[in-house]
Amino acid sequence: MNRFVIANKRQVLKSVLLFATINTAFSAAAQDDDQLEEELIVVGTAGGAGINKQDVSFAVSALNADQIERFAPKSTADLFKAIPGVWAESSGGVAGANIDVRGLPGGGDAPFVTLTLNGAPLYGTESLSFFEQSSIFRVDETISSVEGLRGGPGAVFGKGEPGLTVNFNLKRGKEETEGRIKYTTSDYDLQRFDGVLSGKLADNTYYMIGGYFQQSPGIRDAQFTSEKGEQFTINLTHEFDNGEISVFTRVTDDHGQWYLPFALNAGHDAGEFSQLGNATRLREIQINANGDTEVFDFGRGRGWDGSVSGANIEFDLGGGWTLRDKVGLTSGDANTFGFVPSGGAVQASALSAVIGGPVTTLGGQTLAGDDFVQTYGHWVVLKDLRSFVNDLSLNKTFADQHDVTFGIYQSSFSANDFWSIGNPIAVHNTANGDILDGVTPDNIAAAGGDAGFNFGLASAGDARTTAFYLADSWQVNNDWRIDLGVRQESIDISYVLDSGPGFPDGSRDLATDLDDDQVAYTAGVNWDVSDSAGIFARYSKGFLFPHFDNVRENQLEVNDIDQYELGFKYGAGVLDLFATAFFNTNDSFDSVVGGNVASSSFKTEASGLEIDAVATFGALRLSLSGVVQDTEITESTIATNVGNAVLRQPDFQFRFEPSYDFQLGDFSGSLYAAATFVDDRFGDLANTVDLPSYEKYDVGVQLHGQSGIFFQVHADNISDSDGITEGDPRNANSPNGRPILGRSVRFSIGYDFNAS
Template identity: 45%
Template sequence: MNFTAKLSTIGLAVSLAFSAQAQEQAASEDAKIETIIVSGTAGGRGIRKVDAAFAVTNLDEVKIERLAPKSTADLFKSVPGVWVESSGGESGANVFVRGFPGSGDAPFLTLSVEGVPVYPAPTLSFLENSSIFRLDDTISGMEGLRGGPNPVVSNGQPGLTTNFSLKRGYEDTEGSVKYTTSDYGLNRVDAVLSGELAKDLYFMVGGYVKRSPGIRDAGFDSEKGNQFTINITKEFDNGQFNIFTRVTDDRGAWYLPTPLNVDGVDGGFTQIGTKNRYATVYAGVNNEAVEYDLGEGRGWDGSVSGGSLKLELGNGWELIDRFGLTKGDANTIGLVPHGTAVALSTVADNGLSATGAVTGIEYSGDTIVQDYGRWIVQKEIEAFVNDLAVSKDFDSWSSSYGMYTATTSAKDWWALGNSAYHVVEQGGEMLEGVACNFELSGCSWNYDISSVGDAKTLAFYTTQKWFATDDLTLDVGVRSEKHEVEYSVDEGLDGTASKYVEYSERKTSWTLGADYKFDINQGMFVRFNQGYKMPYFDDFRDNYGAYTGGEDLIKEVKQAEVGYKYMGDSVDLYATFFANEFVGDTFQRNFGGPVEVFTTEAYGVEIDFNYAHESGFNLNLNATLQDGEITESPVNEGNQIQRQPNYQIRMTPSYDFEVDGMYASVYGTLSAVDDRYGNNENVVTLDGYEKLDLGATLEPVENVKLLLSIDNITDEEGLTEGDPRSLTAPNGRYILPRSVKFSVSYAF
């Protein structure tokens, strides 16, 4: 699809939207819009969505259920302007925002629960925010704010802030139980219960337990976990107090790029299996041998807790304090491919064959083999966050003042490398009788570290809003942030610190916006902002000694937005044009290798359109057109930004109806994605693809619901990434293969 065709597609959708809008407005001029959002407001104070001078996407629990996301990150595909690679399993996604540059993970994503960031550092090596949060039936909805006032409020994230709301109890006791199974052997039970404990004291409890061999079948239960959440709310005459905790122990196999030039390797392939999950890893100067179960994969064993206090102080003043504590282990363990898959005869000691380390089978020289590294990353993290804001509304003015504090820590132990040749088949075993040297297999390459890092952030911010007329509102926000880091790393595990950092820098971010209402249902907004991504522990380790001062590690982002919005009883539309400049990003392909510093520019348009007809027909259109370019670079100037498509379109029609007194719904999602480049050098092309998902619900009797969802029904083998460790190896990671889920739930 060329650029003209893309514009035509979006133009048709917008034309339909405006046509529907005209009908809607004629039918309901006095419609009252009550959708309330908390993202982008000081302390999560809240604002009507139609009054917001920024773009926010809302998903309620019904939409989340129908999307049937395979992971938390998978849900973010429903937010325009966001590109998600969720093919690595339930943890370890790559999330990109509005053309901001990046080579992986999610450096411009903040994930919040009840308005509290779960971990202030958006990304550390082998950790991004969505890895430490699991979806279940205790979630009532999600908001996704990109750009806008983000650089000023919360933790100052310039990219995407997602906020998950937990269900809360009310006077009536209610609950649900759901069982889910699948064609890949999933067994999962979800339950939730809520109600009143005493007068004005409410509760919600819930969680899940699950087991599965994984969508890419490992031959054993590679995905297993459980989660428990409790949420308590106390209401006062002048406010409320809320406290929650979410305890999780959930992990799954780590899916990595696979060889694209080997017959039999497709979207269902995974390296891990019963014949290779137990392995010996050698680490440190003494080559200490440690046994590991590589089947543990990636996961989260810890808790996310927090709460809020909201008080009306009198004389128009309001206080909101939100706090959170996250603590636990986010480990990454698995088999990482290195280089190209080759015939065994080219690497065998005798040039003819080699023996399986587990089975003793002698494999012939034409057997296809690949070098897999046995990588171990143990990561213990902890963070405490507090966001305090006071606000007051005057006749034509609204003022808010806030203080944000955060302490963040991470303790790491890594053993990367430990390479050995394995048979390229599902769960293929390691081979004996293969030389271990750098030229052939990379077996001599190891990177072992032990590190500890602590960061402190103290920020003061203010947002001021002036209601210039009944239709025009102007706002400004400023944030002054001091960021401190202490970090020590022992590379080689010899007991001494090879790198040590004491760091302190201050930056000021700002936002300026205007909102104009055409009428009660529609308007437009303009916004400019400037924000920063402050460095954390890995930035200092990877770039140690390469820069003259702390300023060099701070990434600067400038953004501009112009948006049109309409919200009615059956139609809502957000169309947002964005442009940004990103200064000071860095990229390092291999540990210890050269560091590239570059600047990028990107512009595009986001469409978020929803239509609901009284006949039961509904339509959602989520589309992004963007163009991102590296504008300054020693070697890649003029190239496109890696990994992000120039267009992505998701169209989801649905139809709700009754049959023989039973309520039913059928729906589907068609996704279309453009080609991308797998690296900044633009030498690896990842072909675009189309993907179709289908689903249906049926309520045969009162309070019982059946749900069937089919993901990737045509078993499309689209690629999300190449090999991030090599420019030339023909490896890549496919999107998840076709899968079918079925659930039955009972509500009471």
């Protein structure tokens, strides 16, 4: 079937789905005029003022603490799968995800994703090499809710994110003292303890403290405790007659093995295989041109050792004036220690012919001819991050019609890096395989594999941004509202680089300063069809400034993003629905992969329909979220890529979640399940590597007793699906891939208490 026919089939499917969704919703609206359940949305509003979910004129999803618990995410990025329009590859472990949104180009890290805590951005730019923001954030019992904004006003407010902004809200203390303790274990020997306590500290002063500590060998067992972590969070709030001040800090030391693509042609267990093991955990590596060496522990994988702190200030100044300030400070190390494949696996018989004898390991094992061998490299990336942000806004309401906000956003952020990547060695390609004795990567290459490479650097980057934004929400009448916003932002980047053959060689390759300024704007209109139904339309123009890695690669163009949205929302009776059609264009995105994959600069466009719906029939609740989309490369420096789809993002993905509430003696229970359906994708921009479609199924049960005790059993990927999320990003021809994690079961027991 040719590409033209496939594309038209997709467009027909989108049209049918959009028509059916809106028709169903209008039919329901005609039968029931009850108001949409009130839910305050902070993300995407000027100064973080907040707005009722029924009144939003943009695409946003929200999850409360109970929904997060039922989702049972294995990492922060795993939770993003609940947000329609977002493609989150969380198969890499607790950190180091690849996250894309609405067909905007990416394929590595998260170039269009910003995370905020209580409205304050975690870091000044979306992502860097070996860093995306979910890597420095951990979900635990201190989180009250999470909001996911796609496109829309995100280009103007907050950090000015044109893609996806995910805001996490911390729990707050109240008049009553309450808390939770919870213990979790699993069939892969997870040991985790969570706790949270909140209440009144003094008159008008409230507290929340909580955190966790945990460890496990991981689902992909590396023969040692490869996942370890602890986190502590405190949130203090003092209320005044005309406002409040809230301050918080979160200290985290959490890391886990970095799961990487591996040979798919060597008969491994796709859900549990780990090449890393005791034999390859420690490696002595040269770190400078003087010949100095250091032994690194690759059991630390990827993670975060640092803190995220901040403050929220809000005061009613009288006369319709409100002052708000959101402050954030992030500081710590987001290091990467990876055991990374280079090229494909080859049989030992081919290697034996090259070296003229049997293939043995350092442990003394002689390999059979049909055993596999492969080149792997120990990659070290030390990344010291710091970011300070301040979003100060002044709001004025005029005659209950115009809600005008003027804001100043300032940030300074830095990244100091040390890399030693490559460092290839020859290994026995089996679970926790040993190093080969007397065999070099060049021998592997001569047998049909790959010799690997060496590259190192030391760099220091500092950046400062200043933005001014102005917004007006004009309530024209009871049914119509117009939202306008504009943002002017400037950036100043200073960057110094020293690179070399596996380590910085002491030379200065680059010392440069870059400054630029851009304007973003948005306009939206909201029509309340009835008390329970509404339609919105929005246009937004955003941008993506270059960051430190772009400066290193001389990719200095600003990426402009145009987005158009048409949405329908309904909430009454049995149905709660958001449906958003979108179209976006990206005018300059640069890919840098390395290896055998050529870099390119290209433009894209994407269109699609996002669905976020819940239907409730008594004790039965049915949820559906997902997206149907079509992406296309419209221009490229590699001419043969024009007309191709954006890499790694599926044309459709849906998550269907049924649940049923029941009573069992003194326990209130819920039986729930989830079915995820993912279309096939291409693993490269040339669209030559097909990543097949797959399904994933989860089930669970929760029991909450009147005494406060509760239980949860959650079975993830019960069919043991081995869906592939990516191929080999550095060598499209290698039969390597990274599957999702295999079947696992977790059990939790806990106690909710109220001391008042």
